[in-house]
Amino acid sequence: MNVRFNFRKRAVLVLAMGLIMLFLVASCYRDYGLTVQDYDVVFTKYDTEADFTQFPEYAMPDTVLHLVPEDEEDDLSRAFDAQILSEVARNMQVYGYERVTDTTQIEETDIIILVTAAKSDWLVYNYYPGYWWGWYPWYPGGGWYPYYPGWGSVSSFSTGSIFITMLDRERTDPDNQVIVGYWGAAINGLLGDTATSTRGRIIDAIKQAFAQSEYLKIN
Amino acid sequence: MKYILTFTFVMVFTLSGFAQQIFSGLSYNMGLTTGDTRDFVKDYSWRGFGFEIRNYKGNNVSFGASLSWNIFDEKTSELIRLEDGAISGTQIRTFNAFPLMLNAHYYVGNNFDAIRPYFGLNVGTYYITQRLEIGILAFEENNWHFGLAPEFGIVFPSYSGSTFFINARYNYAFKAGKSIGGNEGWDFKYWGFNVGVAFSYNAW
Numbered sequence: 001m002n003v004r005f006n007f008r009k010r011a012v013l014v015l016a017m018g019l020i021m022l023f024l025v026a027s028c029y030r031d032y033g034l035t036v037q038d039y040d041v042v043f044t045k046y047d048t049e050a051d052f053t054q055f056p057e058y059a060m061p062d063t064v065l066h067l068v069p070e071d072e073e074d075d076l077s078r079a080f081d082a083q084i085l086s087e088v089a090r091n092m093q094v095y096g097y098e099r100v101t102d103t104t105q106i107e108e109t110d111i112i113i114l115v116t117a118a119k120s121d122w123l124v125y126n127y128y129p130g131y132w133w134g135w136y137p138w139y140p141g142g143g144w145y146p147y148y149p150g151w152g153s154v155s156s157f158s159t160g161s162i163f164i165t166m167l168d169r170e171r172t173d174p175d176n177q178v179i180v181g182y183w184g185a186a187i188n189g190l191l192g193d194t195a196t197s198t199r200g201r202i203i204d205a206i207k208q209a210f211a212q213s214e215y216l217k218i219n
Numbered sequence: 220m221k222y223i224l225t226f227t228f229v230m231v232f233t234l235s236g237f238a239q240q241i242f243s244g245l246s247y248n249m250g251l252t253t254g255d256t257r258d259f260v261k262d263y264s265w266r267g268f269g270f271e272i273r274n275y276k277g278n279n280v281s282f283g284a285s286l287s288w289n290i291f292d293e294k295t296s297e298l299i300r301l302e303d304g305a306i307s308g309t310q311i312r313t314f315n316a317f318p319l320m321l322n323a324h325y326y327v328g329n330n331f332d333a334i335r336p337y338f339g340l341n342v343g344t345y346y347i348t349q350r351l352e353i354g355i356l357a358f359e360e361n362n363w364h365f366g367l368a369p370e371f372g373i374v375f376p377s378y379s380g381s382t383f384f385i386n387a388r389y390n391y392a393f394k395a396g397k398s399i400g401g402n403e404g405w406d407f408k409y410w411g412f413n414v415g416v417a418f419s420y421n422a423w
Contacts, residue, residue: 041308046303
């Protein structure tokens with residue numbers, strides 16, 4: 001009888017230890033110490049049927065278009081626009097494309113590189129649910145612990161995106177919302193970093209967009 | 220993790236019994252992914268624990284059950300190739316594996332007080348979560364898998380009645396559900412390396 005009692009007692013304690021270990025393991029996920037740069041993402045997509053050697057010349061507007069709803073303005077900085085366009089042009093040149101800047105000859109190019117930017121604001125609500133501590137039979141006198149109410153926090157952040165799109169000039173018809181693209185890159189990252197850091201991150205991301213799109217190379 | 224180890228060993232050692240018919244214990248579990256599973260997470264897992272109970276039938280055979288948790292995760296910047304493009308960026312890739320198994324073991328030798336190698340087979344289910352965080356986005360797939368885990372190990376009885384054990388299990392969760400990449404019927408394979416302590420008793 002005594003042995004049975006000991007077994008039950010031990011079994012309960014082992015189960016309790018197991019639950020505590022479960023909690024400890026759950027709380028020891030690795031902290032990777034992510035920085036702002038770690039949230040930068042570059043996504044590229046292309047038309048697998050496209051023969052890029054057929055498009056050695058391209059035109060590119062000398063402005064970065066900001067995507068905002070009609071009659072609205074955004075607060076996305078234009079401080080980096082010139083460098084963005086310059087870096088895109090430089091990478092296109094490295095891959096063997098020639099930029100046509102003479103406006104009278106733009107109609108003769110096959111493709112247009114369009115660079116656009118957008119800002120998104122995110123609101124995140126973190127909620128930590130309440131918890132019943134439950135019945136503790138070994139607690140002196142026993143009894144219920146009170147219900148611990150849930151609590152939450154609200155945080156917000158903004159992301160900036162740059163889209164580089166290679167469009168078929170002839171077949172794209174904005175008036176009828178027909179867009180034919182051969183290649184596109186979407187670059188997304190957190191805003192709010194220093195200007196120097198942001199500039200560096202943008203340049204690196206544009207380089208990466210081309211680096212992971214070797215099929216664009218025609219020279 | 221060192222606190223978990225210390226806690227486990229101190230507590231289970233304290234709880235150790237003196238007889239030898241039921242064996243129950245806790246283990247610190249490590250792991251290493253293999254095969255296709257390794258394409259997603261390569262890092263050695265130092266996070267995990269298990270609980271198991273075995274009921275001896277005679278001197279050489281036991282039947283029991285085990286419940287474990289292994290966490291596999293890594294930070295990587297590996298380029299993700301798609302059919303018509305690619306995605307790059309820092310990624311946190313995570314697998315959580317929860318094997319819930321029934322098992323049978325055979326122990327070499329007849330002496331309970333001696334160090335004995337053993338081998339066995341675990342059969343049961345795995346609940347596996349696969350998670351990919353990239354940028355501000357996170358993708359997750361959770362699936363139940365049927366699976367097997369052949370096992371070999373050694374038990375080390377101590378003077379106090381506690382039993383230390385080490386074992387290796389090859390966990391093979393059969394194809395089920397789909398992966399984050401959209402692959403239908405993906406399987407999950409990993410080696411589990413476990414170190415634990417148990418107490419044994421003849422309570423019934």
